[in-house]
Amino acid sequence: MLSACNSTAFQKDAQQTKMPxxxxxxxxxxxxxxxxxxxxxxxxxTIYRGPNISSNPxxxxxxxxxxxxxxxxxxxxxxIINYTGIWRFYNWAYDTYGKTMMLTxxxxxxxxxxxxxxxxxxxxxxxxxxxxxxxxxxxxxxxWMRGKEEKAKEVFFIPSGYIIAFLSLADRSR
Numbered sequence: 001m002l003s004a005c006n007s008t009a010f011q012k013d014a015q016q017t018k019m020p021x022x023x024x025x026x027x028x029x030x031x032x033x034x035x036x037x038x039x040x041x042x043x044x045x046t047i048y049r050g051p052n053i054s055s056n057p058x059x060x061x062x063x064x065x066x067x068x069x070x071x072x073x074x075x076x077x078x079x080i081i082n083y084t085g086i087w088r089f090y091n092w093a094y095d096t097y098g099k100t101m102m103l104t105x106x107x108x109x110x111x112x113x114x115x116x117x118x119x120x121x122x123x124x125x126x127x128x129x130x131x132x133x134x135x136x137x138x139x140x141x142x143x144w145m146r147g148k149e150e151k152a153k154e155v156f157f158i159p160s161g162y163i164i165a166f167l168s169l170a171d172r173s174r
Contacts, residue, residue, distance in 0.1 A: 031165035088147035
């Protein structure tokens with residue numbers, strides 16, 4: 001979906017997931033304290049949103065889980081990338097082991113334009129299972145995203161402590 005007018009949804013997510021100044025990504029307790037838990041009564045779900053761990057302060061990288069009152073939990077990795085130049089059209093993700101990850105494009109927005117370059121924003125979601133996160137719990141999760149633009153390739157890493165903390169929060173509420 002292309003959306004030049006719908007940037008408020010991901011801007012709100014970005015504001016709510018700013019990384020605290022003293023977050024220790026290798027310490028599950030530190031990550032757990034920085035994770036936001038929101039209750040949505042209108043659809044009977046609880047949302048768990050981990051802190052932003054992107055190495056670029058303008059980007060977003062975090063795990064999000066949605067738990068229904070029936071006990072169903074879905075896990076997703078949110079990635080919001082900001083860059084200048086031509087659209088990258090991210091459409092493929094894979095991990096260290098070459099396993100393809102399910103990627104959904106949420107929005108592509110155009111930000112401020114200066115002379116010939118515009119700021120581009122791409123928001124994608126990777127659907128993952130609890131099992132998959134558990135498999136990567138000890139070593140952390142490294143994955144790459146590629147786009148239609150040949151040079152478009154980004155690498156991301158979610159540390160072990162982050163995954164451990166996130167899954168322990170979901171366990172506590174099971």
